[in-house]
Amino acid sequence: MTPHVAKQVVNAFARFYCAPEMLADIQPDAGGDEQVTRLADLERRIVELQRVCDERQKVIEGLDQAARERLALVEKLHAECAALQRQIAEKGTRKP
Secondary structure, eight states, X not given: OOXXXXXXXHXXXXXXXXXXXXXXXXXXXXXXXXXXXXXXXXXXHHHHHHHHHHHHHHHHHHHHHHHHXXXXXXXXXXXXXXXXXXXXXXXXXXXX
């Protein structure tokens, strides 16, 4: 890849995927090294943010599993209570 093509790729990426404030300190005529350095910094930040997101996703999945287990228990107990209430109601309507 030629330096010109690389510069065009970096510029296109920055234009479409970076917020203006992220690129505020880069001048349009800045040397390629500054843009590459800034891009490398942004890529490192993306990797760090992805790691944080992955960790949080694991926590969310664990909480979701625990909530599903508790819901299943509540539904089971609710069904058992309803059955017991029916039995009590049936005994109350029967006369010896």
